[in-house]
Amino acid sequence: xxxxxxxxxxxxxxxxxxxxxxxxxxxxxxxxxxxxxxxxxxxxxxxxxxxxxxxxxxxxxxxxxxxxxxxxxxxxxxxxxxxxxxxxxxxxxxxxxxxxxxxxxxxxxxxxxxxxxxx
Amino acid sequence: xxxxxxxxxxxxxxxxxxxxxxxxxxxxxxxxxxxxxxxxxxxxxxxxxxxxxxxxxxxxxxxxxxxxxxxxxxxxxxxxxxxxxxxxxxxxxxxxxxxxxxxxxxxxxxxxxxxxxxxxxxxxxxxxxxxxxxxxxxxxxxxxxxxxxxxxxxxxxxxxxxxxxxxxxxxxxxxxxxxxxxxxxxxxxxxxxxxxxxxxxxxxxxxxxxxxxxxxxxxxxxxxxxxxxxxxxxxxxxxxxxxxxxxxxxxxxxxxxxxxxxxxxxxxxxxxxxxxxxxxxxxxxxxxxxxxxxxxxxxxxxxxxxxxxxxxxxxxxxxxxxxxxxxxxxxxxxxxxxxxxxxxxxxxxxxxxxxxxxxxxxxxxxxxxxxxxxxxxxxxxxxxxxxxxxxxxxxxxxxxxxxxxxxxxxxxxxxxxxxxxxxxxxxxxxxxxxxxxxxxxxxxxxxxxxxxxxxxxxxxxxxxxxxxxxxxxxxxxxxxxxxxxxx
Numbered sequence: 326x327x328x329x330x331x332x333x334x335x336x337x338x339x340x341x342x343x344x345x346x347x348x349x350x351x352x353x354x355x356x357x358x359x360x361x362x363x364x365x366x367x368x369x370x371x372x373x374x375x376x377x378x379x380x381x382x383x384x385x386x387x388x389x390x391x392x393x394x395x396x397x398x399x400x401x402x403x404x405x406x407x408x409x410x411x412x413x414x415x416x417x418x419x420x421x422x423x424x425x426x427x428x429x430x431x432x433x434x435x436x437x438x439x440x441x442x443x444x
Numbered sequence: 445x446x447x448x449x450x451x452x453x454x455x456x457x458x459x460x461x462x463x464x465x466x467x468x469x470x471x472x473x474x475x476x477x478x479x480x481x482x483x484x485x486x487x488x489x490x491x492x493x494x495x496x497x498x499x500x501x502x503x504x505x506x507x508x509x510x511x512x513x514x515x516x517x518x519x520x521x522x523x524x525x526x527x528x529x530x531x532x533x534x535x536x537x538x539x540x541x542x543x544x545x546x547x548x549x550x551x552x553x554x555x556x557x558x559x560x561x562x563x564x565x566x567x568x569x570x571x572x573x574x575x576x577x578x579x580x581x582x583x584x585x586x587x588x589x590x591x592x593x594x595x596x597x598x599x600x601x602x603x604x605x606x607x608x609x610x611x612x613x614x615x616x617x618x619x620x621x622x623x624x625x626x627x628x629x630x631x632x633x634x635x636x637x638x639x640x641x642x643x644x645x646x647x648x649x650x651x652x653x654x655x656x657x658x659x660x661x662x663x664x665x666x667x668x669x670x671x672x673x674x675x676x677x678x679x680x681x682x683x684x685x686x687x688x689x690x691x692x693x694x695x696x697x698x699x700x701x702x703x704x705x706x707x708x709x710x711x712x713x714x715x716x717x718x719x720x721x722x723x724x725x726x727x728x729x730x731x732x733x734x735x736x737x738x739x740x741x742x743x744x745x746x747x748x749x750x751x752x753x754x755x756x757x758x759x760x761x762x763x764x765x766x767x768x769x770x771x772x773x774x775x776x777x778x779x780x781x782x783x784x785x786x787x788x789x790x791x792x793x794x795x796x797x798x799x800x801x802x803x804x805x806x807x808x809x810x811x812x813x814x815x816x817x818x819x820x821x822x823x824x825x826x827x828x829x830x831x832x833x834x835x836x837x838x839x840x841x842x843x844x845x846x847x848x849x850x851x852x853x854x855x856x857x858x859x860x861x862x863x864x865x866x867x868x869x870x871x872x873x874x875x876x877x878x879x880x881x882x883x884x885x886x887x888x889x890x891x892x893x894x895x896x897x898x899x900x901x902x903x904x905x906x907x908x909x910x911x912x913x914x915x916x917x918x919x920x921x922x923x924x925x926x927x928x929x930x931x
Binding site for chain 1: 461468492
């Protein structure tokens with residue numbers, strides 16, 4: 326059972342980290358908020374699994390890419406809020422350009438095939 | 445690094461809070477969309493999944509979990525063992541006997557075979573394979589270019605008279621350079637000087653530390669004092685340190701060999717004794733052997749009478765260690781092999797006990813799997829438990845070894861070489877620790893592999909109807925019965 330969760334982390338690892346960093350660029354956010362934002366910004370396509378989200382958040386925190394602190398929300402609830410660190414910002418820029426490269430490369434592979442089938 | 449215990453507990457509590465706040469926010473949002481409070485809470489918990497597993501996976505990210513897991517496994521293992529005192533006692537006793545026997549024999553092997561001789565550069569020391577009288581010793585000592593040769597007598601009794609009550613002491617006659625060849629220094633005073641084994645210069649004696657303390661009240665001014673041994677006055681020149689036990693631990697004093705050629709019978713005929721030598725720098729054992737052969741005609745020619753042609757013909761030199769230990773090596777290794785097998789049998793017995801117990805633990809394992817434990821985690825728990833058993837066995841085994849060793853030392857023939865060097869030292873303790881851990885893994889692995897592979901659903905389903913013990917076997921029998929009936 327634990328295995329299942331861990332597999333999912335591995336599958337999403339690189340991408341999920343990128344999505345989390347990107348989401349935090351707009352400001353500090355708690356875990357639930359990050360999950361909501363990713364879902365909303367992807368038009369409900371990407372549903373972040375809690376079993377992947379929290380391990381990822383704690384891993385990023387350990388890598389000092391994000392920092393966390395406890396705050397009280399507007400509903401008077403204690404929440405743990407994450408915020409992008411300087412290292413995280415750098416990492417985000419690097420990851421974004423890497424992502425652009427990858428998607429360009431994949432598109433390059435898929436495009437010619439698409440043209441052929443159209444022709 | 446989230447490591448220290450209380451710090452770690454706080455982090456865990458916060459992680460639980462964090463996930464709880466996540467669920468609460470999700471529920472609140474559902475409520476705002478019109479769901480009822482209870483419904484919303486249940487739905488968001490369902491959506492979350494297994495909170496326990498999420499927390500586990502998350503704090504795996506903190507690092508150091510293996511240590512935390514190990515401590516947890518040890519605590520659980522201790523509890524399980526305490527809950528089954530019968531099993532624990534039998535298993536620990538079995539292992540204690542096995543490990544204890546091995547420790548005792550290994551300390552013999554360690555003391556006799558493995559520990560270097562307690563002399564400086566002992567690997568350069570050699571021993572002759574035959575005994576020689578004083579005459580040949582002097583001939584060869586003066587001729588040899590490959591080694592410094594010295595001799596020593598068997599232990600003899602000496603009557604000490606004069607100061608206080610007369611006592612009988614064990615002593616040894618040695619070449620004057622024996623101490624320097626062995627690389628041994630006196631603790632007080634000095635050792636014999638070159639040539640003090642000549643007649644008229646040999647009225648000297650060296651004392652062992654034990655004798656000096658016992659008989660002479662550790663008199664700091666002992667050097668220079670005259671004592672009477674066998675009616676001969678001898679001057680004390682030095683006291684040897686307590687760890688100098690040559691040729692045996694019983695030796696209490698040393699006097700020089702009395703090398704007097706005028707006493708022809710003793711000098712050439714009666715005084716056969718073992719010789720030892722130190723190889724001169726750069727000389728190999730083979731060169732020393734070859735030289736010993738070439739010296740034989742010289743030795744025979746020095747005799748005043750014609751010796752039999754085969755005198756000293758088998759003489760050779762071997763390393764001193766080999767000369768001392770001799771064929772004890774083979775016997776000790778056989779003993780070690782024997783107790784090794786004994787330990788394997790003990791392992792098999794304890795593995796059997798564990799296998800028998802595994803059936804009664806199926807449910808425990810199944811519950812843990814259901815709660816999200818991986819097979820590896822269960823395996824680790826079971827192995828930790830068996831290593832815990834064997835370490836307990838090893839600790840008890842040490843006291844078995846202490847008793848066993850004292851019995852062994854008392855019953856082994858007194859001429860067993862180097863028996864005094866045998867002790868439970870650091871090497872032996874290390875050996876025991878390693879042995880205990882290996883033993884634990886050895887007898888624990890197979891039962892653990894079996895036990896960690898439970899069919900969770902099957903075990904949990906059947907759990908209600910069966911008693912805590914022997915359930916699986918009974919069920920298996922039913923199955924077999926049913927199958928054969930309705931085929």
